[in-house]
Amino acid sequence: MSAMIAPPASSPETMPPEPRRRMPGWLRGVLWAVVAIAVLSTTSYLTGVDVLTSTNTANTALRLALPILLAALGGLWAERAGVINIGLEGMMILGTWGAAWGAYYGGVWAGLLAAIAFGALGGLLHALATVTFGVNHIVSGVAINLLGLGVTKYLAKLVFEPLSGNPKQSPPVPKFDTYSATFLSDWLGDLEEMQRAGISDVAGLLRGLITQVSPLAMIALLLVLLSYLVLWRTRFGLRLRSCGESPVAAESLGVNVYLHKYAALAVSGGLAGMGGASLVLLPGGADYLENQTNGRGFIGLAAMIFGNWRPGGLLGGAALFGYADGLQLSGGGEAVLALLYGAVLLLAVIVVVQLLRRRWIAAALGVVGAGILYYIYWSNDELPSDLIPYSAHFVTLIVLAVAAQRLRPPKSIGRQYRRGEGD
Incomplete structure (x- = not known):
């Protein structure tokens, strides 16, 4: 009988390495939020620009981030199903008109429901063109944008002109009430007024997020969590x-x-319609105006892509865009110039992270971006007034482009599919 040969014992040298545990996505988000707050606090201290971390800036940023966040969520739902949706802008435009019309006749909640319905109609029209008739997704999206602008222009002239005398504007419509966590807000306000480095900065940012908050903001944040649970769980x-x-x-x-x-x-169209409603129904915003979205649907799409088609990632992208927009409104050119300095510090952190991950190209891009931004900051005492509205978004694009290098879109996104194709 032949002797049985025992398999060689595995040694530490021959054993395969254990796979590294990936950090949970929510923990990565928390860490990046801490880094961002630390960078803003450091920048505020070094430049002496307190508005970077003020309550007003944080509150304005939250309001301005809402339409971008909701548009980005709409894009997430569509593109996770394989349909490119650059028609978000048109669906948001439909939502602005629906919000004003519904709110004028039935109050703010009726306006919100009307905005969702009008946006969803735009989404279903996009589905009819791309899914049923196989129209190119980009062509259909462009058509939806043009159609949304044309339809609302006609409806505004038909409905609003007799009421307001202006075919491009609605009559005054009711707005959402706002709520504040009074006790906590007052305590954070006292900490902010103490002007202590770090503590006052965090207090100002947190106070802006819990003061004069609308129900729509709470709903939008819950929709981020709900989208994750529905799509991934x-x-x-x-x-x-x-x-x-x-x-x-x-x-x-x-x-x-x-x-x-x-x-x-x-769902994508309904969320985009909600984004349009936030421009009309939030306190401090205008009533319905023609082409009121001003490209926010495209910015939401960019936030979704930079967020790597994930709810947490697009939340961070929308927050960055909203903060940049709110900062230039509340602080002007001096604050935007200080933001350039803060972006240099943040890019330095990102470069270190990319080097640790051995992403050499991303690290090199970060170094180049930081150099450009620092040169602009160093060579200018103040920015030209014509560039102020756009410079903050330019900074945001550079930071997001360097941070998000491994984008992974759905494999069949944009593909024209026919039922029974695999038979």
């Missing part, structure tokens, strides 16, 4: 995302691909 969400990864494989497993794409685009 439910059977429906798994099926919907499978339509964006491989619709043929999804259909072979019994998934109704058309139904899930239609549902995703209806």
Whole structure:
């Protein structure tokens, strides 16, 4: 009988290395939020520009980030199902008109529901063109943007001109009430007035997030969590995302691909419509105006892409855009110039992180971006007034472009799919 040969014992040298545990996404988000606050606090201390971390700036940033956040969430739902949605701008425009019309006749909540309905109609029209008739997604999105602008222009002339005398503007409409955590807000206000480095900065930013907050802001933040739970923790969400990864494989497993794409685009349009409603129904905002969105749908799409098609990532992208916009409104050119200095510090942190991850190209881009921004800061005492409205967004784009280098879109995004394709 031949002797049985025992397998060689595995030694530490021959054992495969254990896979590294990835940090949970929520923890990464918390760490980056801490880094951002530390950078703002340091910048405020070094430049003497207190408005960087003031209550007013944080509160304005929250209000301005809402339409971008809701548009980005709308893009997330559509593109996770495999449909490119550059028609978010048109759906937001439909939402602005619907919000003003519904609020004028039925109050703020009726206005919000009308905005969702009008936006969802835009999303379903995009689904009809791309899913049923196989129209190119980009062409359909452009058409939705033009159609939204044209339809609201006609409806405003038909409905609002007899009421306000102006075909481009609605009559005054009711706004959402705001709420504050009074006791906590007063305590944070006392800390902010103490002007202590670090403590007062954090107090000012937190106070802006809990003072004069509208119900729509609370709903939007809950929708971020809800979108994550539905898309990543439910059977429906798994099926919907499978339509964006491989619709043929999804259909072979019994998934109704058309139904899930239609549902995703209806939700996408409704969320974009809510973003349009936030421009009309929030306190401090204007009533309905023609082309009121001013490109926020495209900015929301950019925030979603930089957020790597994830709810937490797009929340960070929308916060950066909203903060940049709020800062130039509350602080002017001096604050934006100080933001350049803060961006240099943040890019330095990002470069170190990219070097630790051995992403050499991203680190090199970060060094180049930091050098450009520091040169602009060092060579200017103040920015030209014509550049102030755009410079903050330029800074945000540089930071996000360096930070988000490994983008991973759904594999079948933009693909024209036909039922039974895999047979």
